[in-house]
Amino acid sequence: MVKLTPPMGWNSWNTFGDKINEQLIFDTADIMVEKGLLAKGYEYLVIDDCWSLKERDSNERLVADPEKFPHGMKAVADYVHSKGLKFGMYSCAGNLTCAGYPGSFEHEFIDAETFAEWGVDFLKYDYCYHSPIIHGKYLYSRMGLALENCGRDILFSACSWGADETHEWIKRTGASMWRSTGDIFDTWDSIKDLVKQQERLHPYNGVGCFNDMDMLVVGMYGKGNVGLKGCNDTQYKTHFSMWAFMGSPLMIGCDIRSMNQETLDILTNEEMIRINQDPACRQPMKLVGTWTGDDLLLYAKQLAGGDIAIGLFNLREEKAYARVNLDEVGLPFSTGKTLELTEVWTGEKTTVKNANFIKGLEPFDCAVYRAKVVNL
Numbered sequence: 001m002v003k004l005t006p007p008m009g010w011n012s013w014n015t016f017g018d019k020i021n022e023q024l025i026f027d028t029a030d031i032m033v034e035k036g037l038l039a040k041g042y043e044y045l046v047i048d049d050c051w052s053l054k055e056r057d058s059n060e061r062l063v064a065d066p067e068k069f070p071h072g073m074k075a076v077a078d079y080v081h082s083k084g085l086k087f088g089m090y091s092c093a094g095n096l097t098c099a100g101y102p103g104s105f106e107h108e109f110i111d112a113e114t115f116a117e118w119g120v121d122f123l124k125y126d127y128c129y130h131s132p133i134i135h136g137k138y139l140y141s142r143m144g145l146a147l148e149n150c151g152r153d154i155l156f157s158a159c160s161w162g163a164d165e166t167h168e169w170i171k172r173t174g175a176s177m178w179r180s181t182g183d184i185f186d187t188w189d190s191i192k193d194l195v196k197q198q199e200r201l202h203p204y205n206g207v208g209c210f211n212d213m214d215m216l217v218v219g220m221y222g223k224g225n226v227g228l229k230g231c232n233d234t235q236y237k238t239h240f241s242m243w244a245f246m247g248s249p250l251m252i253g254c255d256i257r258s259m260n261q262e263t264l265d266i267l268t269n270e271e272m273i274r275i276n277q278d279p280a281c282r283q284p285m286k287l288v289g290t291w292t293g294d295d296l297l298l299y300a301k302q303l304a305g306g307d308i309a310i311g312l313f314n315l316r317e318e319k320a321y322a323r324v325n326l327d328e329v330g331l332p333f334s335t336g337k338t339l340e341l342t343e344v345w346t347g348e349k350t351t352v353k354n355a356n357f358i359k360g361l362e363p364f365d366c367a368v369y370r371a372k373v374v375n376l
């Protein structure tokens with residue numbers, strides 16, 4: 001399956017871990033529609049690890065745990081589809097999944113068939129307990145082929161955490177997204193760490209196969225499976241802005257049944273989502289700026305149609321000043337052009353006067369602009 005812009009949806013892992021069941025999925029599907037998340041583009045509802053029994057059946061098929069999913073997975077898929085959403089599931093390239101359930105190793109084709117029969121539209125494919133002999137590129141190619149041959153359009157979401165130089169071979173496996181880093185946790189340090197690890201991998205992002213910086217922790221506030229210290233709303237806003245700006249898939253990880261208004265506002269910022277879903281999917285370009293140094297990240301990204309997105313991310317716990325020089329985005333003074341900026345969170349508009357501008361950023365805060373090229 002070919003997906004042209006970063007996939008968006010919800011995934012059970014960050015908050016629920018193994019505490020998943022069909023009622024949770026039904027309620028989450030309802031909320032995705034009622035709260036307008038589907039309308040904003042969050043279309044995939046994905047059940048992560050821990051959904052199956054520990055043994056396959058006598059035909060070698062995976063079996064949904066009847067205590068968690070008493071009506072079976074087809075019924076869950078049908079409900080999700082009845083809401084206009086797409087349904088995602090999880091397996092692993094190894095003998096076992098990361099949580100110790102059966103993996104798809106040497107069962108790739110039969111599992112792809114099972115997922116197709118159940119009505120699955122998205123498969124997250126993990127890398128735990130994989131063969132020490134067979135390289136990841138072959139393991140992911142197998143499942144990529146199995147999915148392409150299963151008779152159903154299933155988005156292939158690879159999750160090998162960037163291991164074994166994933167970026168070098170993942171596009172050939174048919175994956176539409178690939179986890180470029182290790183697991184996220186609900187702390188500011190984890191967010192910072194993933195953004196920095198991503199830096200060298202931006203050149204590999206692009207239309208059809210997206211660098212997946214992992215599920216969002218926005219709105220978790222330290223609760224749930226990967227909830228540690230938690231973050232505040234400014235940090236969640238900056239986290240969301242960086243993931244969206246950098247072209248990552250946007251998979252919500254909090255409990256949306258009880259999310260507050262701040263969380264909903266962050267997750268549904270239309271202009272931020274528009275930058276994420278920009279059809280050109282060009283890679284973000286790091287700006288040098290001035291007075292930056294560590295933990296003040298400046299990025300620009302050319303958008304389809306000639307606009308430029310500019311993102312200023314203050315990862316520090318103190319106020320910082322970002323200075324952006326327009327010659328770095330291809331608009332030196334000599335072009336006679338400048339930028340008219342609209343900030344996506346406040347709507348504030350400014351036109352850059354002297355080929356550069358300075359923006360003060362509160363601790364952990366960011367400013368993201370959609371910029372138009374105009375005459376000086």
Ligand code: GLA
Pocket residue numbers: 013048049097098099126159161182183
């Ligand atoms: C790995 C993945 C996570 C999650 C868990 C499930 O750690 O990276 O995203 O799927 O496995 O066990």
